[in-house]
Amino acid sequence: xxxxxxxxxxxxxxxxxxxxxxxxxxxxxxxxxxxxxxxxxxxxxxxxxxxxxxxxxxxxxxxxxxxxxxxxxxxxxxxxxxxxxxxxxxxxxxxxxxxxxxxxxxxxxxxxxxxxxxxxxxxxxxxxxxxxxxxxxxxxxxxxxxxxxxxxxxxxxxxxxxxxxxxxxxxxxxxxxxxxxxxxxxxxxxx
Numbered sequence: 001x002x003x004x005x006x007x008x009x010x011x012x013x014x015x016x017x018x019x020x021x022x023x024x025x026x027x028x029x030x031x032x033x034x035x036x037x038x039x040x041x042x043x044x045x046x047x048x049x050x051x052x053x054x055x056x057x058x059x060x061x062x063x064x065x066x067x068x069x070x071x072x073x074x075x076x077x078x079x080x081x082x083x084x085x086x087x088x089x090x091x092x093x094x095x096x097x098x099x100x101x102x103x104x105x106x107x108x109x110x111x112x113x114x115x116x117x118x119x120x121x122x123x124x125x126x127x128x129x130x131x132x133x134x135x136x137x138x139x140x141x142x143x144x145x146x147x148x149x150x151x152x153x154x155x156x157x158x159x160x161x162x163x164x165x166x167x168x169x170x171x172x173x174x175x176x177x178x179x180x181x182x183x184x185x186x187x188x189x190x191x
Contacts, residue, residue: 003027006070013061021061025054028071031146032078038138039082049085053078072152075142079156128178136171143168 003023012020032053037046057074064073129137142148142156150168154161 001026007066010061010064010070013058021058024070028074029054031071031141032074034141034145035075035078035138036082038134038141039079040085041134045085046082049078049082053081056081068155069152071146072148072155075146075148075152075156079158124179124182125175127182128175131178132171132174136167136174139164139167140171140175 003026006024006027009020009024009027013024029050033046033050036049036053037043040046040049053074057077064070129140132140139153139157142153143150148156150161150164153159153164157164159167
């Protein structure tokens with residue numbers, strides 16, 4: 001389904017057509033859920049955060065000043081709510097040990113990627129993303145799937161724009177390393 005610009009639906013809701021809000025929910029629900037899930041790491045909690053946020057946004061829609069995109073405003077609310085949910089759960093749960101991610105150097109891109117079919121490439125990318133931390137996965141999801149700018153991600157996460165750029169660069173290096181390893185393994189199996 002092709003959606004209208006967010007402002008179209010916002011104007012309709014503010015003019016009394018509350019049913020138009022369903023279109024905003026439908027348009028953004030997948031990424032809202034993804035953001036919440038990446039942070040709270042629990043499907044039920046992510047659903048609760050998403051529902052609560054859509055209700056909060058509906059109730060506060062008249063206060064939206066349109067200084068940023070609606071999606072940036074919405075994702076910031078979701079991000080904050082999910083972080084708050086995680087902090088509340090930390091009090092209830094025993095803390096887990098931290099783990100360290102090695103900082104890998106960037107390898108040369110091998111030309112063999114064209115020899116792997118697109119479906120296998122998709123599987124490899126999904127597996128590589130599963131190995132990222134939740135924070136890294138969230139940033140990549142916001143940037144590529146959500147098509148948010150560096151500035152939007154900065155507003156959503158509260159990180160500086162420079163920090164977002166550096167982290168995205170490091171995440172790409174990690175993904176590159178993972179994908180290169182998987183690709184080499186796959187190419188060796190094909191030969």
